[in-house]
Amino acid sequence: MDLSFSKVELEFRKEIRSWLRENVPDEPLESFDTELGFHQHRGWEKTLYAGNWGMVTWPKEYGGRGCSLIEWLIFEEEYYRAKAPLRVNQNGLFLLGPTLMEFGSKEQKEKFLPKMALGEEIWAQGWSEPNAGSDMAAIQTKAIRKGDKYVVTGQKIWSTRAVWADWIFGMFRTDPKSERHHGLSFILVPLNSKGVTIRPIAQLNGLTGFAEVFFDEVEVPTHCLLGEEGDGWKVAMATAGFERGLMLRSPARFQETARRLVDLYKENKQQADNDPSILEAVLRAYLDAESYCLLTYQTASRLVNGGHIGPESSTNKVFWSELDQSMHSTAMSIIGARADLMSGIKGAGLTAEWLDGWLFAQSGPIYAGTNEVQRNIISERMLGMPR
Amino acid sequence: MDLSFSKVELEFRKEIRSWLRENVPDEPLESFDTELGFHQHRGWEKTLYAGNWGMVTWPKEYGGRGCSLIEWLIFEEEYYRAKAPLRVNQNGLFLLGPTLMEFGSKEQKEKFLPKMALGEEIWAQGWSEPNAGSDMAAIQTKAIRKGDKYVVTGQKIWSTRAVWADWIFGMFRTDPKSERHHGLSFILVPLNSKGVTIRPIAQLNGLTGFAEVFFDEVEVPTHCLLGEEGDGWKVAMATAGFERGLMLRSPARFQETARRLVDLYKENKQQADNDPSILEAVLRAYLDAESYCLLTYQTASRLVNGGHIGPESSTNKVFWSELDQSMHSTAMSIIGARADLMSGIKGAGLTAEWLDGWLFAQSGPIYAGTNEVQRNIISERMLGMPR
Amino acid sequence: MDFTFTEEQLLLRDSTRNFLTAEVTPSRLRERWKSHDVADNDLWEKMLDMGIISATIPEELGGSGLNSVDFVLLAEECGYVALLEPVVYTALVVVPLLCELEGDFPRELLSGLVRGDYRISVACPFTGLVEDADTSAFVLKFNSNKELVACSVTDAELSQIRSIDPGRRVFSLKECESGKVLMGNNRFEFLHEFLINSMAFANAAQSLGLTQRMLDLAVNYSKDRHQFKKPIGSFQAVKHLLANVAIKLEFAKPSVYRAAHSLHHGAPKRSLHISHAKIAACEAASLAAKNSLQAHGAMGYTWEYDLHIFSKRSLVLSATGGDLGFHKARLLDSLFSDDFQLGPTATFS
Amino acid sequence: MDFTFTEEQLLLRDSTRNFLTAEVTPSRLRERWKSHDVADNDLWEKMLDMGIISATIPEELGGSGLNSVDFVLLAEECGYVALLEPVVYTALVVVPLLCELEGDFPRELLSGLVRGDYRISVACPFTGLVEDADTSAFVLKFNSNKELVACSVTDAELSQIRSIDPGRRVFSLKECESGKVLMGNNRFEFLHEFLINSMAFANAAQSLGLTQRMLDLAVNYSKDRHQFKKPIGSFQAVKHLLANVAIKLEFAKPSVYRAAHSLHHGAPKRSLHISHAKIAACEAASLAAKNSLQAHGAMGYTWEYDLHIFSKRSLVLSATGGDLGFHKARLLDSLFSDDFQLGPTATFS
DSSP states (O other): OBOSOOHHHHHHHHHHHHHHHHHSOSSOOOOTTSHHHHHHHHHHHHHHHHTTOSOTTSOGGGTSOOOOHHHHHHHHHHHHHTTOOOOTTHIIIIIIHHHHHHHOOHHHHHHHHHHHHHTSSOEEEEOOBTTBSSOGGGOOOEEEEETTEEEEEEEEEEEETTTTOSEEEEEEESSTTOOTTSSEEEEEEETTSTTEEEEEEOBTTSSOOEEEEEEEEEEEEGGGEESSTTBHHHHHHHHHHHHHTTSSSOHHHHHHHHHHHHHHHHHTHHHHTTSTHHHHHHHHHHHHHHHHHHHHHHHHHHHHTTOOOOTTHHHHHHHHHHHHHHHHHHHHHHHGGGTTEEESSTTHHHHHHHHHHHHHHHHTTTSSSOHHHHHHHIIIIISOOOO | OBOSOOHHHHHHHHHHHHHHHHHSOSSOOOOTTSHHHHHHHHHHHHHHHHTTOSOTTSOGGGTSOOOOHHHHHHHHHHHHHTTOOOOTTHIIIIIIHHHHHHHOOHHHHHHHHHHHHHTSSOEEEEOOBTTBSSOGGGOOOEEEEETTEEEEEEEEEEEETTTTOSEEEEEEESSTTOOTTSSEEEEEEETTSTTEEEEEEOBTTSSOOEEEEEEEEEEEEGGGEESSTTBHHHHHHHHHHHHHTTTTSOHHHHHHHHHHHHHHHHHTHHHHTTSTTHHHHHHHHHHHHHHHHHHHHHHHHHHHTTOOOOTTHHHHHHHHHHHHHHHHHHHHHHHGGGTTEEESSTTHHHHHHHHHHHHHHHHTTTSSSOHHHHHHHIIIIISOOOO | OBOSOOHHHHHHHHHHHHHHHHHSOHHHHHHHHHOSOSSOHHHHHHHHHTTSTTTTSOGGGTSOOOOHHHHHHHHHHHHHTTOOSSHHHIIIIIHHHHHHOOSHHHHHHHHHHHHTSOOEEEBOTTTOOEETGGGOSEEEEEOTTSOEEEEEGGGSOEEEEEESSTTOOEEEEOOOTTSEEEEOGGGHHHHHHHHHHHHHHHHHHHHHHHHHHHHHHHHHHHHHOEETTEEGGGSHHHHHHHHHHHHHHHHHHHHHHHHHHHHHTTOTTHHHHHHHHHHHHHHHHHHHHHHHHHHHGGGGGBSSSTHHHHHHHHHHHHHSSSOHHHHHHHHHHHHTSTTOOOSTTOTTO | OBOSOOHHHHHHHHHHHHHHHHHSOHHHHHHHHHOSOSSOHHHHHHHHHTTSTTTTSOGGGTSOOOOHHHHHHHHHHHHHTTOOSSHHHIIIIIHHHHHHOOSHHHHHHHHHHHHTSOOEEEBOTTTOOEETGGGOSEEEEEOTTSOEEEEEGGGSOEEEEEESSTTOOEEEEOOOTTSEEEEOGGGHHHHHHHHHHHHHHHHHHHHHHHHHHHHHHHHHHHHHOEETTEEGGGSHHHHHHHHHHHHHHHHHHHHHHHHHHHHHTTOTTHHHHHHHHHHHHHHHHHHHHHHHHHHHGGGGGBSSSTHHHHHHHHHHHHHSSSOHHHHHHHHHHHHTSTTOOOSTTOTTO
């Protein structure tokens, strides 16, 4: 055990910090759930790529730097510290990317990864269907093989980023006679294909962060199959592991929120101390964000040493989503009488930022597998309790 | 709505307060989970009865005063305020008593109620069996009718007070071919019957508050059947309603604990304020104990006006048990570094009292139907959610 | 001692419920968000005709003379439908405040309300902001001299503030000291507390209704929505989420009804009781918002689905009328004062 | 940066686990509660032979020279079996404290420990009480002069104090100022904090083990116990109770391991890290005690069943070594100091 950074790691930190200082836009971009914001964020991805920061953990030939997971955490820390824009291509970079790395052919990696790192191809996810939410094995959308093509028919829903994205990945039923988690395959579909219709869905903040995607006999070349036909469940479970585990929610994100919360408390101490629950909540935000960081470094170290992510990644999902909710609720309590006011009054800008985070935090226990599902996984697969 | 006490109610309060002032023993009795304490408490019940305070809500002919439920609450308030001994016959007075009142024949009422009020016959409950805990319908202990007797064979467990009690009530399977909640009957069994063996079970505090009761062809006269044969489930559900609902846990009990907690906080303010979670918890103890009192008065008023206790009594059980747990945990946090020390050091007496309450509070979410079962009842019967 | 409502009170609640659930539908609320009309005058007229708007105005001035115990159940129903028109504040804040005042002008204002000539709003004593100022003729507020004044809205400059709740219309208004003085500053302390208590109580009562509405939505959804070939409401995890809301609601209600009683009778502990009610009811609503959303999954996170109409309103009701910190601090002050009675026997003393 | 244990460290953990789970069974603990013998000398001898007792003593004095990172996993295992003999305090409190001191006597005491001549305990810096004083030859404590002294137990008058944990042997001892001065009061501040940190860390590490043990008991029980014709562990309500414990434990662990590292390296933030670890681990144990009991139902509430062996011990470990209030206050002091680094990049700086 050595909890100090190596010289190489320190150098890396210095490099990314100085690059970000020079390149992060002064003004925050519009939300990537707006058309303008989406294009701004795509532009930012290109800037990152130009600095060779697209996805530092990937091998050089795919647009990366071959960095270790520890360096990835350092990158993320500097990224959040610099308040750099959120990654519009997170579905691609953090979910599909690692899956491609594990299950993709050389051709697929070459075809998809560099354009992903570049932000030229932005990815939506296509997990859920109207009748397959928590119960993902109930997927019905078909992809029937005809020669060198799959013909996709059906419907996906809650596809984040799908409104303006270029590609979607997801599970499709390639064996029409199959049931549950058998006969599914992991397929990548260009969203500009003939027969694809996208209906944006407005979220609680009024923006269209997700969409319904309808497939009407959409033809997809068979080289868009990831892994073996019929192995979709296995491939998807690996992706879900990344989502809950290391990649999707960097500790830095929550540490930055905790830092802002401590500042908010300090600036409003007198008002905040009226409510005796707040100080405890602020302390807990700091400790829990710190714990999340520690566990992540521990997991990264384990992976670097040849270990694997197991069902304990579900503990992550529950932990960060509840931490995020609790931090934002605490902020709302501190803001108190003006907690709902978004603009038109002094201090409303700050409130609006917290409110936006608060709304988003409400979705944390739902997306990427509800926390109820995660707790089932923890008890069944980690603790071995009966189904 | 009139939230003031009537002249009659105020007079009643005055009378019980002055009687208690003169009669409550100066020194606390031993725990009724010891042999000595059990007999002391039986003596106290006789003293209460001599003052005509055995069970004030019962009709005069059964040893009561015909008081209203509101007067019952007043009685309980004064009782806890005076720190009078806990009622060793609570299984009889608060659970079986109301059940007898609803389902008992005139003869049964005359036979059982006065002796219950007098403390001459102290009751144990016999709900659970080794394989029938949360799943009460799995009861297997048989009571087979032979002529004018039931022959009881089987085993009950977690029977509170059974170590030294005189009678036990419970559900028995009178139809040996029946399943689940059919074919059960509610029967009263003298514990000095031939064939009854009692094995005391030590609790977390080392005392034997409950027991296993073995029945080996125990003969019980048929007049000990309460309600119709085969109607045991219906009768028992009514009893369970009393248990969760109005009678078993008076608000006064928790208000007294909340008062002690506020005092404990005030006396140890400096130490307590080190932990920022404590002040909030103390405030919440006060508010929740108050809320519990308010809801109880509301329910009592509803019943006085001809209403009934419904599945919402399950909300009571969850609420008071979690309140009790939380108040005692908070006390443990305030006591801090000496929280485990029961005697031999300054202040240990106080700690021992809180510790004893803390241990007992741990059982709150378990007995009288686990809180998991209660939450099922709330969601299914009160909210109408599917089974 | 009788902690029940009368048959009459319950009947009035039922008829109000029938009216409101028929009229104030989510789609009507959504229309209002989009419309350029600043008020739903049709609805206001109907509620005026029903006597709800003037319910708490004394009978001699043409109202029904209802007190806060009579009205609390109606306020709950207004919360249940997330009524946007300021009916509850009119009946529970504006009218009681005007009734506290002597002189002709307050009586005139009350009569105007009965006639439906105009609406009157109040400035929040914490932020100075005014809800529905644009549809009001007068705003009641404390001026910098601590006098209570009635400002004519036509004289004031309004600027709208955006709330996360699309149904909330709230404004800051430029100092209008020129308003008519209703009461000198010798009664400032009393009236200031009176105003806070009225608003807090009104918010608490509506929060009960909001909680029930969010719970109903989630329960119904959990029966319809199937996953793993079963309604999701048959899973313990979902059941217990909603059972917890039911428990919170069940125990919040009597604290609000007690507050209604204390307010009506001017009980010495009324401020305490109202703070208790505000905390209990707003926390119930906030748990309902959280757990109902969780029971809905992604569906509850959409703009199209109605849940957020109620959850956003519950956020507003918690923030206004004194936030939780204000009410907790007020309770703690009492709890630790030397003469505070605690323990059994102290609840109704 | 490498946040993993070495193969060697893990192997030592495994062999210690095998030894302890075989030797320190609940029935052996129960024997000890009842026995008049004040110590399990047989067990102590075995652990001395294995080198666990002298593990942290420098090699030149005959120990194994393990540091706190090496030993933390062993302390966890001692917690897992609720070991009553004061092995963890010896290795993590007494030995490091003596190693901080100069002069012959501390070295002599360390050598005595290696030889198994006697045991040494420390007085709690918060209460002055001494665990296992009756089986010790010396007690390390601060006298009223703030000097660190080693008192001979034979000179002191012991009086036993009853703990809710029947396995805890704790004593007050009459002022024995006559003890040999080990260190003058010029280092009082440092040594006082050192002592608190050592105890808190030792308790945190053992609490992880206790948590795991209570979780294991509950998981196993939930597989065996059937109700409604199913193992109770198949009900979501029971599953989620225990999943919550697993989550707490999973996130408490790295905070304890980081504390071990900071302690070993004398990191400037070690006190903070230890407070964090103490809170996280003791809260995990306290949740485990509560939820495991709930999963067991009445069975867990009996004296005969083993759960309370571990839950009572976890209460003791939370109360001693600085209670939660002490550690929270210490953290808050830092958190709000002007130069405190927060946010991403501050964790390992």
